[in-house]
Amino acid sequence: MNPYQALANAIVELAVKDYKKALKQHYRFPDNENFAAEVNALERFFRSGWYGTLTDLDGEYLMTGVRRMVHKEVAA
Template identity: 40%
Template sequence: MMEPYQILASAVIIQAVKDYRKALRFVKHHPPDLDIDLQQHAPQQHARRDQVIKNENERDAIEHFFRSGWFAMLSNLDGELLLKKVCEMEEG
């Protein structure tokens, strides 16, 4: 039987994977339009750009987490390998 701290650690990692997949999907389907002139476009384009930036930041933060010492304390998994596997799942 798992200890309560192990259950919590697993839940943190599972949620991070879910959030990472969600961010990857969003960025894949909404690539950033770096040429957009926000001064001349509708508010919905501003909102879309904000969402792209939010999801890119989320993706980057979760990648940092999986490569961190904190992740290593929570799990004996290889964070880099986990990132690779999740990316492969989203590409397939």
């Protein structure tokens, strides 16, 4: 893997971790505007052209998977 692809993968991986954390906080504190804003900002990233430049993985598919994972963790 070339260094640029490794960097792109690291950016996406960090965004997924941040999204998971933001969703958990938003589920636990739904009235907190800061958590909602963080979720919205990350969702914009996953729908952005820059995200599409970094990876071929569908952003909507990724967000759906993370939401399901978080929902299971929070509901447990």
